[in-house]
Amino acid sequence: MITRRQAAVRLDIPVEMAQRNGIPARMTEAELAAIDQNPPSWLAQSRANRTGKKPVWVQLTCVVCGYSEAARPKKWWPEVTYLSCFDHGYDEVPPPAEGLSRTEVDGIGTRFVGIVDAPA
């Protein structure tokens, strides 16, 4: 079964939109495929309106262990060089390239630290 959140990720729509338009709390793969391939008018409209805009969801993936989750991007998130789970050691992440200095931004997604390597 697919949760509403997973369905929203797959359809690339906000969870609130899925809920408002009657996407059930759980659905089957076949039900989701049917909606995706033959979108109801609200979904077709949403897709038509979204051309060229920022993605609704981004996939966050840890550079160390490969843990991955979909998240709604936040305006304050920096352009990161790497993402790592908060519980990995500093030395598990690849070192910054020559001449770049590193800053870390906590609180991205449910468990990520954003690592930003930029010219000092």
Ligand SMILES: [Zn+2]
């Ligand atoms: Zn990790």
